Amino acid sequence: MMVLIVALLCGVIGAVIAVFLQRAAIALAGFILGGYLALALLENFVVLHGSGAQQMLWFAGIIGGVIGAIVISVFFDWALIFLSSLAGALLVVEAFLPAWHARNTAAGSSALIFIVLSVCGVLVQSRMLSSRRALPPE
Numbered sequence: 001m002m003v004l005i006v007a008l009l010c011g012v013i014g015a016v017i018a019v020f021l022q023r024a025a026i027a028l029a030g031f032i033l034g035g036y037l038a039l040a041l042l043e044n045f046v047v048l049h050g051s052g053a054q055q056m057l058w059f060a061g062i063i064g065g066v067i068g069a070i071v072i073s074v075f076f077d078w079a080l081i082f083l084s085s086l087a088g089a090l091l092v093v094e095a096f097l098p099a100w101h102a103r104n105t106a107a108g109s110s111a112l113i114f115i116v117l118s119v120c121g122v123l124v125q126s127r128m129l130s131s132r133r134a135l136p137p138e
Contacts, residue, residue, distance in 0.1 A: 026076065027069045033083050034068015035061040040090050044110070077129060085121030089114050 038060045072079040097110045 023073070027073050030072030030079065030083070031065040031069040033087055034071070035065030037068070037083070037086055037090065038064020040094070044090075044094070081122055081125040081129065085118050085125060088121050089117035092117055 039057060042057065042060045068083060072083060093110050093114045097113070
């Protein structure tokens with residue numbers, strides 16, 4: 001009987017820890033993704049010079065990370081759609097338009113490609129989400 005009580009208690013503790021760690025992992029992923037997006041967008045679309053440039057990058061990364069963690073924690077499904085669309089579009093733009101090229105000669109075109117890809121990502125993933133929710137439960 002004592003073994004059953006200990007096993008049940010351990011199971012409940014494990015479930016509580018798993019739920020807590022899942023929320024913490026989601027917030028951590030939002031922080032990392034938000035910080036990455038803030039740094040990459042600032043680096044690719046804003047030219048920073050001078051002694052305050054490094055501090056501005058740190059500040060933008062931390063603020064972007066905090067915003068990303070809050071957004072993904074509160075609005076998980078939609079935040080995941082939005083942030084993954086932004087990250088995917090940014091990765092495509094960075095892969096096909098090197099940073100020096102995007103800053104110097106094609107800043108407008110790379111920004112337009114980024115916006116179009118972001119919107120396409122949000123549209124495709126939101127349709128997938130709505131079709132998943134429309135299915136009857138099994």
